[in-house]
Amino acid sequence: MDSPRTNATARIGEDDRDSAVRRVREAYAEEHLTHEEMDERLGRVLAATTHGELAAALDPLPAEDPGGTETIAAAGGRIRRRGVWQVPRYLKVESAFGRVRLDLSRARFEHPVTAIELNLGTGNAVIVVPRDAVVDVSGLATGWKDVRYTPRQPSGPGAPRFRLSGAMGYGRLRIRHAWR
Template sequence: MTSLPEDPLALIREDDRDRAVGRLQDAYAEGHLSHEEMDVRLGQVLTATTHGHLTSALSSLPAEKAATRSTIAAASGRIKRRGVWRVPRFLTVHSAMGRVHLDLSRAVVEHSEVDIELQLGTGRAKITVPRDATVDVEGLATGWKDTRYRPGRRAGTGGPTIRITGTMGFGRLKIRHAWR
């Protein structure tokens, strides 16, 4: 969960509740909660109305890890990430129609492996990876066009492994290595 507001009496939103449920599920999967304790805390989260209720339901859980999973979605239009941004371990990109441009050349990549799942209907996608990255596109299914990727000269020399999976309907994926 992101940091909670100072006021424990502030009303929660649905995304606050969803993040709290996700945090409980993660703690249960990691063995920090018994089945019975999970049921009790899940009931508390689902009936919570204020941040104070959520805080008590999440108390004694280990500190939350930095975000390792993120989703970017758009029904139509452009999805663009460039410049300095933090790349999660797992990134899912959903787009029914439109262009996708992910530029990881100046992004902060903290993981040795990054999984990018593309769920694209129509439109092009372009991914710029770090100069020294290794790219794996074996798990990507394309419907109409092919994938354009040529490993760079310095590809795979100590950089992260970028694994691209998912499905693309009508469009082309172009992957290139950054110049710098």
């Protein structure tokens, strides 16, 4: 959920509901809830439509682990990540000059939503996401070229989600879905 100041009558989004379901499951796995309590709270979470109803279903569960932040940076040259690697909840990619290639197709995600902040001066970037991923590029500002991305439809309910933000100076961002 957003913050303690979030309007209790505001409608919740899919990400809020996913986060709440994960919190209930984690509380059960850590033996803070019995199986019956977990079932009851999951029912309330799935039926909730507002932040107030969601907060009531989660009260007094332990706070959610905010996850880590990792920064990948290079002043010049190439940034490349591929293969099997652990992706934190928040990933910052910074490069003044050079190309960036992030292959997330075989990566492991601990959280259903991963925020990727790109701060790139010059150079192109390519991000390969899993086949069923959902990508939101609305938070990314581009200076010279547009973002090349064609969303894949439909994505399943457990599909990883990515929110891109930041700024790209001179260069193009291309996002594509993995073949497998």
